[in-house]
Amino acid sequence: MRPNDFMLGMAYALLAAVALAATPCLAGTISAELDHNEGGVGEPFVLTVAIEGAREGEPTIPQVDGLEFHQQGVSESTSWVNGQRSAQLQIGLVVVATKPGRFTIPSIKAKVDGQEVATLPLTLQVGADATGQAQNQSPNQAQNQAQSAAPNQSAPNAAGGNAKKQNANQNQAKDDGGKTGGVFLDRTCDRLDPYVGEQVLCTIHLYHRGNLNGGQRLMPSSPDFRRFPIDGEKRAQKLVNGQPYIVIELKEVVVATKPGPLTLPPYTIDARILTWTKRRNPIDKFFNNFGGGAFNFDMNFTEEQEVNLKSEPAEFAVKPLPQSGKPPGFSGLVGNFQLDTHLSQAKVTAGNTVTITITLSGAGIADSLGDVVPDLEKIGKVYPDKPEYTEKVVDPSGIVSKRVYKYALVPANPGNFDLGKVEVPVFNPHLQQYTILTSELGHLIVDPSKAEAKSLVVGQQAQLPGTKKEDVKVLGSDLVDIHHGPSLSKQHTITRSLVFILSLTGTFPASCAFLIFGVQSLRRRSEGDTVGKRRSRAYKVFKSELQAAQVQVAAGHVETSLLAAYAALRTYLGDKLNLHGQSLAAREVEELLRRLGGKEEDLQRLVQIIKTLEQVDFGGKLPPLTTASELVADLDRLVLGLEHA
């Protein structure tokens, strides 16, 4: 338990004790009053009996010959004023006289705060019929008084089924047996015989005595009426039969969609009202909960309750729009409207755009109005924009709507054009006749376009004196003729066969090129292999041929031996360098030997040997056998050196 809660609980307990102690000191009172004391037979008089204080038992209602007493409701409340508890009881009674005469309602007695208290006697003057008296009062007044006399119940039926007497323009909440906590509403419509499409303003009054804690308007839909709530509300205080009431004034606009007898559904509000509750008496609650650990003191003595408030449905006799005088092209527009037109510019170049704005505005609903485009095709192309529509529901005009049409006109030819006028037929319910709203679009001056102007200047320069040239007037436009020449049967799509052809076309030459490149590459590789093979076996061939030369030397055949050795050397060089070795001259052999590299002294020796062999080959000058033998041996050694180099 929190200390603050404990202290608060103790404070409430102290207050309650003081209040309880003070209660017996208060003196109880009783009062009775009639809403009026003159009337006719059958007319309801509302008698209100109010008791303040702690009563013992119920008050006794007296019996009077010629008067009937009908109890309609009881209201009981408890309040705390300056820490003192005060209990109030209000009993609503409807008194109906069954015969004319002067009647006295005797004192009504009750025991309050331990004392016997009584009201003063009341006097009633009842005439022969109700009408004489009722004529002095407005029906509204009578009803309001009846309602206020029994605030816990709604009044009209408290008047004993006299609801039928009410003004046809007004309908009020039905008695709901006191369930609405004295909160009720009524609705009044300006007129009940409007034309189809005419807007009717209805005013709703919501009465309460400060116990309305909020609510929500409900707008039951109806196929017969379009309903438009008006935002905002007015508040006022009103004394109804001496009782102060807070009156909230709401408004709605209704528009009948078809003619005939139609019923406007009730105006409905889901209201939240505050009612007294004993169960939440803070003292009881305190003592009930004390020690239970809750200490949940609650000073809210009231309980919120949701109630559904309804007015009576309203009966309308909706008149159809008159057939006589209905202009052609009438689209069903009803209201009081104005028509306005505007050109964005009065002068324009051919081919450029001028915007025509047509505005229809006024009281009424214009959402269903169709196109109002003027006939401008003869001047140029017309491009309509989507019409804009706005609608406001304002007090007291009702629905004020505005419909704006915009057309982009692109004049084709230069000239001065009368754009004509726009006409919109409308039915004015106030005048009860059809009118045609008319607005002139005015004139449009179309200058030649730059290209045309240029050609005109050229034409003017070229024209001969005395001749007058004019533009070629366009008299009409049409399609270009059909195509006769081209084939209509040739496929323009990419078929599979065409894909094949295109692929083949595109890739065939390149494929051939790549094929040739491949073949050439293979061939080069094959040739390269042959040269390499020849080069690798050059020394082997040389050795075998040189062996033959050595055999000849050993046998003493110097010439044969040296010629064979020379041939072996040339074959070796040919194989090594991929040449025709046997056709090499001595100088070429020397050059090739230098290309193969090797030691300089070896090369010198080789050159010397080659010169000797050349002399043998062409000069027939043979060296001695020993020299030949050394020469062959040196050749073998030198070529081996070349091979290693």
Place this chain on the structure above:
Amino acid sequence: MMTTKLTNVLRCSLLASCLAWLTTTQTTAQTMPLATNGDPNALASSANQAFDAGDLIKATQDYEQLLGQGIVNGHLFYNLGVAYFRAGRLGDSVAAFLGARRYLPRDPDNAANLRFVLGKVHDKLEAQLPATTTGHVAAWLEHFSELELAWTASLLAALWGTALLLTALRPALQRWRLSVALSVVLPIAALAAFLTRQAMPDAWGAVVQAEAKIYSGPGKQNTQLFALQEGAPVLITERAAGGYYRVKLSDGKQGWVADNQVRLFGPL
């Protein structure tokens, strides 16, 4: 000796292949129209004559018979567009001219007629998407048909291949081989252009009924978004099962419409 022989054999093979290819191409090209039933050329001639004689019903029937043979031809669509308009079928006419535009993108007659019939359409719509959507390159490519771009790519590739072939066969031209090899970017660019053009949405059709309801999904159970009047041009982007086209308008609106309310010339 051997090298000369090999070169000669290669040259002979190349010549033989070229001849075989030409023969195949010509044969395929000639047999394509004959794959349809009847004589399309005679039918086309008959349709044109009927149109010239003012017999719009017969002309339209003959043109449509050609359509029924599976022929997709820009001039056929164009002639049909003219015939439809003369017969008072605005929606069909717009659809036919839009179809012809796919295959004759630079045809001035078709462009003029399309402008003319679109001027008669109630809805304020264009027959092309805004340039910001398609991009400048794509807008430029719209001046060419897919067929033209395909032939361009194919011929450029053939030229490039031929040049490469010459550098292979003529040793004197070998020094140009690198330049020729680098010029492969031309046929590749043409191929890219063709593929881009093929991927671009260009299946424009038109509403052929007095009013077509556009829904948020393929089916009447979906929310109706808006309605289009006869002749309104729509870009068809998709076809759903149940007979509904997904359409896009030039102002960016999208939705689904029953396929019997919109007509498209040519494949989707």
